[in-house]
Amino acid sequence: MSREDKAAIARELKTQAIILGGFVAIFWILEIADLAFFRGRLNLYGIAPRTTIGLRGILFAPFLHANLPHVVANTVPFLVLGWLIMLREISDFFIVTAASMLVGGLGVWLFGAPNSIHIGASGVIFGYLGFLLLRGFFERSAIAVILSLIVCFFYGGVLWGVLPSRVGISWEGHLFGLIGGVIAARILAKSKQRSPG
Template sequence: MLLPWILLGVAWLLELLEQLIGAGRWSLAMGPGTPWWTLFTAPFSHGGLGHLLTNSLVFVPLSYLVLIRGFKAYLAVWIGVILLEIPIWLLWPVGSHGLSGVIYGLLGYLLLIGWLERQPLALALSLTALLLYGSALPGLLPWLTPAGVSWIGHASGFAGGVVAALAVSRQQRRSSAKP
């Protein structure tokens, strides 16, 4: 499945256009007073090539770990992340952007799904995510996040992934309980 690469390609295209045309001043971040559609563009907007590169290196592997569970799980994470961006967009005093919210959503999903389902594949995915990316968890805490990094975007993304895991697990239980 090429979907993670296509989504990443959109982010790279937008960043390159921003650097070439907007001289780095054009941004599609969400924040106070921005249009509603920035909820959908914010993950693809970055604060420079370095920001996008670091997000890219984590986004692709985490995406594929979730896609092992299926496209519906991946879509659920994206929906959860975008839905939980809404309060930040409406209420938070500063803007937020980048794939890191989605990255934390993917991580939140992967960490919880094993515990919820207690199946070998789900447990293996949770353990793999914890071992490879557990060191990113302090990024959820404001006092451990570097200045200029949106810890609230990370936290809302993580919560979106948790909501997605709960929804996917619930759906899985319902469909396996049907005669």
Template sequence: MAKMLGDRSAGERQGIAARAKGGLLVLGGFVAVLFVIEVINFLLTRSLNRTFGLRPRSADGLLDILTFPLLHANLNHLLSNALPLIIFGFLVFLSGIRVFLTALGFSWLGSGLTVWLIGDPGVTVGASGLVFGLFAFLLVRGFFNSSWKQILLAVVLFMLYGSILFGLLPTVAGFVSWQAHLGGAAGSVAAALLLRPRNRTATLAPGNRSGI
């Protein structure tokens, strides 16, 4: 029995290490792509923003939902999103690629649809909706999963980064798109609800244990 528990513990550690390595590669690669796009966009005098930025309530703007988080207004805009995107994305990735892709996809879609429906006139770009989405996912998933480890992580993250939630308020967000932030957060909450264990037995089963 002790040997079996030791093997299982070693296997879990190896699994977490593999997810951590995969998370760094995926998030690092994604942010690297954002910087490459930023350089190209700069060289083209921001013409990519005009072509692929999200235009609210326009028929062809629906396709822009797929591209607008990949573009930024300037380098400082990208830099403000890059680090939290890596941190929050990495922490979500520790629970597995399926969880990460679901949270990211719902954040992306929720952010884009909200901007398209109620966004201010003009063109919206930026990955901040994804940042808010991944952050909100980390804050709420532990309550849906009944996981004290995830709740503890949520408390720590809220203490460190909770002030960014002011970006959800129209009166505080200023020139940034609070609609993108709100939609990304709402999408990720829906993802956390979708990914919750269906029953207590499923939560406790060894094969269904989540990462951090």
């Protein structure tokens, strides 16, 4: 491997770390600020199903968390799955994130329980999971299939989170976030099949 190749890889890894670290920093800064200064009031910016004001939560909810354990639980899978999406192209990460936020958020807004507020990055994380699990199916490339199998082995068990299980857990966010990731996998696979080379 040439010095130029090593430098290019180092630059790519640095860019990936800055992007992922930036997202996680926002999660933590907002949660600490909410605990220290706002007494949980920032969570009101989450998704409130079938209310006009609740639509703003589609944008804000993934960055808000109920407490520090909630942020901790979302940080590691966000970093791991987000980085796996970035491995091929950084732009894939932004497309999958946007699709998961939009489809997941709209699904929660339409079908979430009345008088509830949905927050947390787990819907986006389930979107990453859906993308990585189905990318191999849609692309039919050996690398994508192997990556899908690895992700299924390590994270497949969390798929039960798309079913109603515990009070206070937004299974709707998990389910529709997952669907958003699957849609992104399909769209990106088709665009790459059309691309030359």
